[in-house]
Amino acid sequence: MRIELQDISAGLHPTQPILQHLSIQIERGEQIALIGPSGAGKTTLLHLLGLALAPQSGQVLHDGRDGWRMASGARHQERARIMIAPQTPPLPPRQRVVTAVQAGRLAHMGFWASLRAWLAPRDLHEVQTLLAEFDLADKLFERVDRLSGGERQRVGLARLAWSKADLWLVDEPLAALDPVRARQAMQVMTRWASERELTLIASFHQVDLALEFFPRVIGLREGTIFFDAAPQDIQKQDLEALFENEPLQ
Amino acid sequence: MTSTRLADPSPALHDPASRGRFILGVMLFISIWEMGRLTEFDVNGLWGAVTDPAPRAFLLGFFPPAHSAEFLKLALLETWRTIAIASCGMFFAGLVGVPIALVLTRVLSLSALGNLENGSGWISERVRQFLRYVMIFLRSVPELIWALLLVRVVGLGPTAGVLAIAITYSGMLGKVYAEIFESVNREPTLALLNQGASRLQAFAFGLLPQCSDELISYTVYRWECAVRSSVVLGFVGAGGLGQQMDLSMKMFAGNEVCTLLILFVVLVAVADWTSQILRKVWG
Numbered sequence: 001m002r003i004e005l006q007d008i009s010a011g012l013h014p015t016q017p018i019l020q021h022l023s024i025q026i027e028r029g030e031q032i033a034l035i036g037p038s039g040a041g042k043t044t045l046l047h048l049l050g051l052a053l054a055p056q057s058g059q060v061l062h063d064g065r066d067g068w069r070m071a072s073g074a075r076h077q078e079r080a081r082i083m084i085a086p087q088t089p090p091l092p093p094r095q096r097v098v099t100a101v102q103a104g105r106l107a108h109m110g111f112w113a114s115l116r117a118w119l120a121p122r123d124l125h126e127v128q129t130l131l132a133e134f135d136l137a138d139k140l141f142e143r144v145d146r147l148s149g150g151e152r153q154r155v156g157l158a159r160l161a162w163s164k165a166d167l168w169l170v171d172e173p174l175a176a177l178d179p180v181r182a183r184q185a186m187q188v189m190t191r192w193a194s195e196r197e198l199t200l201i202a203s204f205h206q207v208d209l210a211l212e213f214f215p216r217v218i219g220l221r222e223g224t225i226f227f228d229a230a231p232q233d234i235q236k237q238d239l240e241a242l243f244e245n246e247p248l249q
Numbered sequence: 250m251t252s253t254r255l256a257d258p259s260p261a262l263h264d265p266a267s268r269g270r271f272i273l274g275v276m277l278f279i280s281i282w283e284m285g286r287l288t289e290f291d292v293n294g295l296w297g298a299v300t301d302p303a304p305r306a307f308l309l310g311f312f313p314p315a316h317s318a319e320f321l322k323l324a325l326l327e328t329w330r331t332i333a334i335a336s337c338g339m340f341f342a343g344l345v346g347v348p349i350a351l352v353l354t355r356v357l358s359l360s361a362l363g364n365l366e367n368g369s370g371w372i373s374e375r376v377r378q379f380l381r382y383v384m385i386f387l388r389s390v391p392e393l394i395w396a397l398l399l400v401r402v403v404g405l406g407p408t409a410g411v412l413a414i415a416i417t418y419s420g421m422l423g424k425v426y427a428e429i430f431e432s433v434n435r436e437p438t439l440a441l442l443n444q445g446a447s448r449l450q451a452f453a454f455g456l457l458p459q460c461s462d463e464l465i466s467y468t469v470y471r472w473e474c475a476v477r478s479s480v481v482l483g484f485v486g487a488g489g490l491g492q493q494m495d496l497s498m499k500m501f502a503g504n505e506v507c508t509l510l511i512l513f514v515v516l517v518a519v520a521d522w523t524s525q526i527l528r529k530v531w532g
Contacts (some may be wrong), residue, residue, distance in 0.1 A: 052443040053363045072360055080445030090440035092458035103454040107445030118453050163444065 001062055001081060001167045001199050002028045003049060008058035010048050011041075011223075017056055018044045019223045026201070031193055033210035034203040036220035037243050042203040043087070045220065046169040049201060050084040051075060080107035083165035087172040089156030093145035097136070097155055100144055101127050104163035130158050133188050149176040157185060161192055168193060170202035174209065182206060186213050207239060310503025314511060321508070324493065328512050331489035334407050334482070335475035338414025339468075345415070346422030349380050353427040356438050356456065357448045380423075388420030396482045410487030414475050425467060433459040461531055469524035476516055 011018035047053035134154040193200035219226035395413035438455035483491015497505035
């Protein structure tokens with residue numbers, strides 16, 4: 001999916017938008033890392049790209065069509081092509097892993113298929129194969145609230161992988177993972193995105209991993225684009241300036 | 250000390266909420282006192298049961314409880330009928346209440362998704378408001394009044410009881426289910442809607458797993474209330490244990506009344522036990 005943001009302002013507060021006059025072009029199949037200090041607007045930007053948040057001004061174009069000028073039904077159909085993975089995996093605590101993963105494909109399931117999956121999970125073998133990529137094969141029938149924070153985050157990634165979306169918007173997927181798991185998750189995620197030729201945009205606090213794995217890195221600071229470049233063109237002082245603290249009062 | 254940035258603590262610091270809480274407390278006390286006066290609550294009236302001969306004879310007649318095979322068989326049949334009235338009433342109440350609750354739940358609104366400024370559309374807000382009024386109407390008239398009306402429409406018997414419970418309880422179920430749905434964490438539901446799932450899918454896979462426990466315990470509790478209601482409804486001719494109780498009372502058969510009261514207690518205990526088992530199975 002090709003995405004274009006044109007002069008976007010957006011945020012939860014009407015008079016103080018988090019993102020200010022932001023424009024980006026993203027080609028189909030691109031893999032982009034978002035980095036920047038906390039509160040820079042990374043999550044807001046991901047929600048905006050995924051039609052989960054309407055902009056206060058400006059346009060969000062998906063393949064040239066303005067997502068917020070469509071009829072509500074058409075917009076909802078467009079959402080079936082998008083998968084947003086929030087930082088805290090939004091999984092109901094008492095749901096089992098197999099059901100939580102399968103919910104990733106709901107938009108592509110009819111009423112009866114989803115009812116059947118709700119009563120008894122299907123495609124058990126495929127789900128387990130997928131979970132095995134994250135060393136979670138034995139957790140297939142475990143309840144989500146009995147998992148550790150890191151395991152839950154990997155279930156969230158498995159749900160992402162199970163979906164049939166062609167735009168992945170992933171918010172800090174490594175936040176709850178140790179360094180080894182983080183690298184593993186990073187490899188799996190970027191490999192899948194390449195294999196399926198889908199567009200991947202993910203935010204990170206692990207700058208070194210972001211620079212290592214992504215061909216395009218966007219630095220976001222105070223709601224505007226600080227830099228948008230290939231990792232080899234990003235200098236050490238750029239990163240220092242990006243994360244520089246405001247003077248304490 | 251390190252925290253030089255903190256100002257000196259103010260000596261006159263006090264909780265800004267305490268004044269409001271104190272006033273609310275005083276008002277609550279005064280109104281309860283006034284309501285007690287209005288209802289002429291009088292402990293002395295209870296003393297008459299011990300001193301006057303007629304009430305005393307009735308109460309002493311409670312022991313031993315009636316236990317002839319014939320009466321027990323009759324009582325059990327009526328107990329079963331009471332359960333049937335309550336269960337059928339609950340079933341129809343759910344048939345009306347659950348869909349209403351789903352429409353009322355704002356988290357499941359597609360038009361509100363991502364639209365912070367507009368919220369839900371004008372039409373869907375009006376529909377919700379209308380349904381809220383419908384439910385107020387349904388539950389504002391007590392089931393006893395509905396039963397009195399319905400006995401005249403559909404005639405004496407359990408049908409009137411079933412309908413009376415269905416009408417009142419559909420209003421209650423719709424309201425409380427909607428409140429339960431609104432009270433859980435919104436993120437799982439929103440995440441599913443944001444990936445293009447339908448409202449019903451988002452409900453089944455995102456919302457329901459979070460509140461199934463609460464729904465079960467509230468529903469079983471309501472069923473227990475419906476059992477008690479259907480006993481009362483029997484007094485106005487809507488069948489079940491209440492009708493039998495009415496007869497026994499009119500004949501001053503204290504021992505029969507006692508047996509029936511014991512059955513009530515057993516019924517409620519069974520409901521409580523069912524709730525616990527269901528919650529354990531689901532939990």
